[in-house]
Amino acid sequence: MIIELTYIDLGLGIGLVILSIGLSILGRIQLEKDLLIGAVRTFVQLIAVGYVLNLVFAVEQWYAIIPLLLLMIGVAIHTIIGRQTYKFKNIVPIITISLVIGTGSTLILVIVVIINVDPWYTPQYIIPIMGMILGNSMNGVALAAERLSSEIIGKRQLIETRLSLGATSREAVSDIVTASVRAAMIPTINTLMTVGIVSLPGMMTGQILAGTSPILAVKYQIIVMYMITASVMISSVLIVYRGYKQFFTESHQFKE
Amino acid sequence: MLFEFKHVIKKKPANGLKSSITDDLILRDINFAIADDLPQLILGPSGSGKTTLLRLCNRLSDPDEGEIYFKGENITNYDIIKLRTQVGYVAQIPVMLEGTVLDNFVYAARHAYKPKTEKQEFKNECAGLLQYLNVPERYLHQPAENLSVGEKQRVALARVLIRKPDVLLLDEPTSALDPTATARFLDILQKLQKEMNIKFIMVTHSIEQAERIGGNAIVLVDGKIIEQGPVSKIIHAPENEISKKFVKGSLDN
Ligand SMILES: Nc1ncnc2c1ncn2[C@@H]1O[C@H](COP(=O)(O)OP(=O)(O)OP(=O)(O)O)[C@@H](O)[C@H]1O
Numbered sequence: 122m123i124i125e126l127t128y129i130d131l132g133l134g135i136g137l138v139i140l141s142i143g144l145s146i147l148g149r150i151q152l153e154k155d156l157l158i159g160a161v162r163t164f165v166q167l168i169a170v171g172y173v174l175n176l177v178f179a180v181e182q183w184y185a186i187i188p189l190l191l192l193m194i195g196v197a198i199h200t201i202i203g204r205q206t207y208k209f210k211n212i213v214p215i216i217t218i219s220l221v222i223g224t225g226s227t228l229i230l231v232i233v234v235i236i237n238v239d240p241w242y243t244p245q246y247i248i249p250i251m252g253m254i255l256g257n258s259m260n261g262v263a264l265a266a267e268r269l270s271s272e273i274i275g276k277r278q279l280i281e282t283r284l285s286l287g288a289t290s291r292e293a294v295s296d297i298v299t300a301s302v303r304a305a306m307i308p309t310i311n312t313l314m315t316v317g318i319v320s321l322p323g324m325m326t327g328q329i330l331a332g333t334s335p336i337l338a339v340k341y342q343i344i345v346m347y348m349i350t351a352s353v354m355i356s357s358v359l360i361v362y363r364g365y366k367q368f369f370t371e372s373h374q375f376k377e
Numbered sequence: 378m379l380f381e382f383k384h385v386i387k388k389k390p391a392n393g394l395k396s397s398i399t400d401d402l403i404l405r406d407i408n409f410a411i412a413d414d415l416p417q418l419i420l421g422p423s424g425s426g427k428t429t430l431l432r433l434c435n436r437l438s439d440p441d442e443g444e445i446y447f448k449g450e451n452i453t454n455y456d457i458i459k460l461r462t463q464v465g466y467v468a469q470i471p472v473m474l475e476g477t478v479l480d481n482f483v484y485a486a487r488h489a490y491k492p493k494t495e496k497q498e499f500k501n502e503c504a505g506l507l508q509y510l511n512v513p514e515r516y517l518h519q520p521a522e523n524l525s526v527g528e529k530q531r532v533a534l535a536r537v538l539i540r541k542p543d544v545l546l547l548d549e550p551t552s553a554l555d556p557t558a559t560a561r562f563l564d565i566l567q568k569l570q571k572e573m574n575i576k577f578i579m580v581t582h583s584i585e586q587a588e589r590i591g592g593n594a595i596v597l598v599d600g601k602i603i604e605q606g607p608v609s610k611i612i613h614a615p616e617n618e619i620s621k622k623f624v625k626g627s628l629d630n
């Protein structure tokens with residue numbers, strides 16, 4: 122049995138935000154505006170998503186799911202690009218390919234092989250799973266790409282020293298490439314280490330609130346953690362190994 | 378001819394700020410040849426394009442127009458890694474790689490041949506080079522990053538020498554050395570030339586140094602060669618008005 126939430130209940134929830142705004146004013150923390158905008162956006166975005174999902178769940182056809190998945194990927198790409206201080210050449214196709222391969226392969230594996238959802242486009246499964254894979258891969262790719270370009274640009278003299286000592290461009294940036302993948306993976310690895318001890322993951326909490334048995338919720342959570350790991354790893358490896366090449370010519374020199 | 382430059386033009390890299398009004402050439406129509414057996418100096422005021430010119434010789438960058446020949450062959454026909462082994466480069470600002478001075482030697486040697494870097498023999502060779510360049514041998518096991526700029530310049534040269542190059546590109550290699558160290562450095566260059574038969578192309582804006590080293594020189598001003606020939610002639614009987622001023626200006630300080 123799950124307790125229904127009304128809009129009146131949500132209205133009461135706003136009291137929590139007002140409390141935070143009050144504290145911000147009292148402490149001259151100057152976060153009132155951001156808090157207000159953030160709270161309104163949360164409300165509007167989630168309600169809108171709720172209605173869209175409701176619709177997709179009602180239709181329950183692949184032609185309703187696919188556009189939604191594409192839209193999600195599109196927003197993720199847009200967000201990643203927006204977060205980059207330096208936009209290297211071909212960044213859009215490279216990020217798109219990394220994200221599509223990283224999330225796509227993981228999604229297929231989880232939906233078709235591991236959970237074995239039938240039909241594969243059952244919205245109850247594919248939408249939240251894609252949401253989690255994509256959200257984490259988006260953060261990973263954004264971190265990896267930002268780290269990669271800022272280090273390649275910032276360490277230009279060091280890289281040129283290596284090149285003039287006979288290193289190929291790949292050898293000359295190998296430590297930067299590794300550091301970028303590590304930067305992308307650290308949040309995920311931290312979660313793998315502390316999950317359940319320090320925090321309860323959102324999905325599991327949601328499932329338990331919705332009445333699933335804790336053991337089943339935990340099993341799903343384990344799969345979710347593993348799939349996030351794989352997807353972030355695949356997409357960040359792809360982005361850095363494609364990305365660094367954009368800075369160099371075939372003759373192992375910086376592009377100008 | 379060691380190197381030959383034919384109608385070499387290098388533009389400023391486009392960075393969005395470019396307008397058609399601003400002059401965007403760093404090197405304009407460079408034509409000259411570098412002899413096989415004499416040191417080649419590149420003289421000229423700051424910002425005249427000396428570093429840009431030098432970096433074309435090991436293809437850290439390529440000209441926008443024109444050709445460069447190395448030992449008679451178009452430089453683009455060489456395998457780039459082999460070219461950079463033959464043509465060693467010591468940058469204007471010495472950059473040390475991570476780790477100890479020995480690690481720097483290992484990295485440099487590893488990409489040139491397959492040295493037995495674990496062997497005492499290799500360490501002895503590195504220590505010998507340091508000694509040769511007047512850097513205390515014990516620095517071999519110290520973090521390279523901690524060295525003074527002058528020490529880094531010499532380690533950077535030693536690091537290139539372990540790769541057994543034919544030609545050295547030196548970009549103001551004595552800019553951080555005191556007069557004694559400079560004198561010693563120049564002696565070493567001459568020794569390298571005699572004993573190891575290493576040719577060098579050196580950027581400097583010191584007329585005194587140029588006079589000591591001898592050989593041929595070009596004077597680069599605003600991306601153009603305004604004078605070329607034997608160093609002694611350029612210093613004592615410059616033809617071009619600007620190079621006259623340049624030579625005099627440098628002599629004054
Ligand atoms: N990557 C670049 N982008 C824009 N301008 C550049 C670039 N590299 C060089 N320049 C410009 O080209 C000119 C020549 O530079 P270069 O470094 O070759 O001078 P230089 O003769 O070595 O000077 P110095 O004696 O101070 O080292 C300078 O005006 C410099 O600002």
Ligand SMILES: [Mg+2]
Binds near residue numbers: 428429548
């Ligand atoms: Mg220079």
